[in-house]
Amino acid sequence: MKNVMSNKIVIALYVLPALFLVLFLIYIPIVLTGYYGLMDWDGVGQMKFIGLENYKKLIHDKLFWKSTWHSVLLALFSVLSLVGYLIVSLVLASKIKGANIFRKIYIIPMLMSSVAIAQLWVKIFDPMNGLINSVLTMLGMKNTPLWLADPNMALYAIFVPIVWQYAGFYIIIIYAALINVPQELIEAARIDGANAFQIAYKIKVPLISGVLKVLIILAVVGSLKYFDLIYVMTGGGPGDATEVIASYMYKEAFGKFNFGYGSAIGFGLLIISMGTTWIIQKLLNTNK
Amino acid sequence: MKGQIRSTSDHRSPLRRIGMGILYFILVIVALVQLYPLVWLFQLSLKTNQEVFGMSPFALPKSPRWENYINAWFDGGINHYFFNSVWYTVVAVLLTLILASFVTFALTRMEWKLKGIVLALFMVAYMIPVHSTLIPLFNIYNKINLINNPISIILSYTTFNLPITIMILLGFYQSLPREIEEAAIMDGCSIHRIFFQITLPMTAPVLSTTAIINMIYNWNEFVFVNTFISSEKWKTITVGVNNFIGQYLTDWGAIGATLVISVLPILIVYLFLSDRIIEGLVAGSVKG
Numbered sequence: 001m002k003n004v005m006s007n008k009i010v011i012a013l014y015v016l017p018a019l020f021l022v023l024f025l026i027y028i029p030i031v032l033t034g035y036y037g038l039m040d041w042d043g044v045g046q047m048k049f050i051g052l053e054n055y056k057k058l059i060h061d062k063l064f065w066k067s068t069w070h071s072v073l074l075a076l077f078s079v080l081s082l083v084g085y086l087i088v089s090l091v092l093a094s095k096i097k098g099a100n101i102f103r104k105i106y107i108i109p110m111l112m113s114s115v116a117i118a119q120l121w122v123k124i125f126d127p128m129n130g131l132i133n134s135v136l137t138m139l140g141m142k143n144t145p146l147w148l149a150d151p152n153m154a155l156y157a158i159f160v161p162i163v164w165q166y167a168g169f170y171i172i173i174i175y176a177a178l179i180n181v182p183q184e185l186i187e188a189a190r191i192d193g194a195n196a197f198q199i200a201y202k203i204k205v206p207l208i209s210g211v212l213k214v215l216i217i218l219a220v221v222g223s224l225k226y227f228d229l230i231y232v233m234t235g236g237g238p239g240d241a242t243e244v245i246a247s248y249m250y251k252e253a254f255g256k257f258n259f260g261y262g263s264a265i266g267f268g269l270l271i272i273s274m275g276t277t278w279i280i281q282k283l284l285n286t287n288k
Numbered sequence: 289m290k291g292q293i294r295s296t297s298d299h300r301s302p303l304r305r306i307g308m309g310i311l312y313f314i315l316v317i318v319a320l321v322q323l324y325p326l327v328w329l330f331q332l333s334l335k336t337n338q339e340v341f342g343m344s345p346f347a348l349p350k351s352p353r354w355e356n357y358i359n360a361w362f363d364g365g366i367n368h369y370f371f372n373s374v375w376y377t378v379v380a381v382l383l384t385l386i387l388a389s390f391v392t393f394a395l396t397r398m399e400w401k402l403k404g405i406v407l408a409l410f411m412v413a414y415m416i417p418v419h420s421t422l423i424p425l426f427n428i429y430n431k432i433n434l435i436n437n438p439i440s441i442i443l444s445y446t447t448f449n450l451p452i453t454i455m456i457l458l459g460f461y462q463s464l465p466r467e468i469e470e471a472a473i474m475d476g477c478s479i480h481r482i483f484f485q486i487t488l489p490m491t492a493p494v495l496s497t498t499a500i501i502n503m504i505y506n507w508n509e510f511v512f513v514n515t516f517i518s519s520e521k522w523k524t525i526t527v528g529v530n531n532f533i534g535q536y537l538t539d540w541g542a543i544g545a546t547l548v549i550s551v552l553p554i555l556i557v558y559l560f561l562s563d564r565i566i567e568g569l570v571a572g573s574v575k576g
Binding site (some may be wrong): 004006007010013015018019023024025026027028029030036092094096103104105107108110111112113114115120121128129130131134135138142159165167168169173176218224225232247249250259262266267269273277 | 332340356390425504510543
């Protein structure tokens with residue numbers, strides 16, 4: 001019996017196809033990104049080795065740090081909005097009739113592509129005929145905001161469809177964790193005279209802290225990698241008001257054909273997102 | 289509900305009723321925020337420009353312009369992008385499921401030394417940001433003449449979905465009883481027969497969950513197609529819709545119609561399989 005299940009040829013046959021794909025299309029490219037970062041290269045012609053020049057440039061590149069700051073801001077907003085999702089989930093999980101239907105409605109935007117969401121919200125934010133400004137005009141507002149066209153507002157405006165897209169996703173996950181909290185604990189607390197807020201804050205939330213930690217990591221790492229929606233909605237503009245790490249990399253590589261420098265940015269993105277994941281994991285574990 | 293014993297004495301008190309009212313109010317507001325943009329989009333898709341620009345955003349179109357859909361589908365070439373998306377999605381989902389099942393079977397049922405390392409490789413691959421691999425991937429595909437070739441898209445979809453699919457399958461495989469498989473080995477069944485005729489059919493529920501999740505990811509994917517495909521012939525609906533909107537900036541009705549077409553297939557699937565999809569989204573996030 002052992003022989004059958006340790007047949008090396010079968011194991012190779014089952015594991016290698018997937019392993020090769022992951023090695024050749026994920027791991028080797030990751031190493032190559034770091035390597036291309038050492039080159040002066042337009043993507044077509046000869047590569048020219050220039051040592052750490054691109055990385056030095058990256059460290060002093062104000063636009064790179066500005067993009068990183070925007071990505072970090074999005075990550076902060078995403079983590080803060082988890083509080084709102086938690087509140088809605090607590091409401092949903094408090095034996096509400098129709099909770100299942102609410103849950104199913106909330107998730108719908110998550111099923112759409114970021115491109116479709118971006119195009120829809122470009123129209124909603126349209127300064128002249130968009131949904132929001134039409135309503136504001138009807139309410140009598142004279143100088144309606146420019147939203148995506150206003151450099152001081154664009155990044156915040158972009159966060160609205162991000163919340164819209166992901167709210168349902170976070171809510172169903174928190175909700176799923178909440179309804180698995182043992183009912184006896186809640187009943188016991190209630191008999192001891194705890195009110196609904198105390199039960200939520202002192203019993204339910206601590207009991208689902210494991211899930212909340214995973215969601216914090218998801219929110220941060222997801223935000224740092226954010227691309228599609230911003231690329232379609234503003235292309236990083238107006239000016240560089242909504243540029244994020246991934247969109248900056250994309251512009252340098254596939255817009256300006258600075259493949260060498262683009263790779264250095266891509267490597268920076270890798271370091272930043274893996275590093276952040278690691279740091280958050282450390283922080284959350286020691287707090288336990 | 290009536291016969292149930294309640295530990296709270298003030299269950300039907302007016303205060304509690306008001307409390308419930310507020311909770312429902314919150315839930316309904318969130319539901320409206322999540323749904324209304326889509327209702328607005330659907331109305332938009334049936335309007336003329338005069339109706340969009342001159343009238344209240346809440347006004348219904350006088351006579352619904354279904355022509356918007358016909359124009360987008362045929363003249364806008366959306367039909368062509370649509371079918372590309374369908375077959376890329378189907379092929380990539382099938383490839384991912386079969387390769388991931390092979391790996392998971394080998395990881396949970398067979399005896400070999402490098403298990404731990406291989407599993408770690410798949411897990412870590414899940415955390416690597418796609419954008420950090422993009423420039424080298426472009427270069428690799430370019431060297432082997434797969435730029436502007438659907439194979440590059442299908443390979444990318446398959447590979448980048450493997451880690452999450454394997455993670456979801458692992459949980460299911462580990463909880464699956466092994467008696468039938470062990471009995472089959474005793475009877476002298478070959479491994480391939482055990483895998484294809486016993487294990488694979490038993491994992492049908494989790495396969496359908498992962499298939500749906502993969503389908504949504506692939507259908508909505510943007511950056512691979514936008515980067516590796518420039519010929520109209522091979523573009524998918526996400527990228528096609530984005531280009532179409534770039535060209536017909538001023539025709540809001542047509543834009544609305546193309547967006548509705550692009551999100552409709554997933555919404556229809558959701559209508560029938562919402563529980564499966566929610567289950568998959570929860571599994572896919574927390575396992576990671």
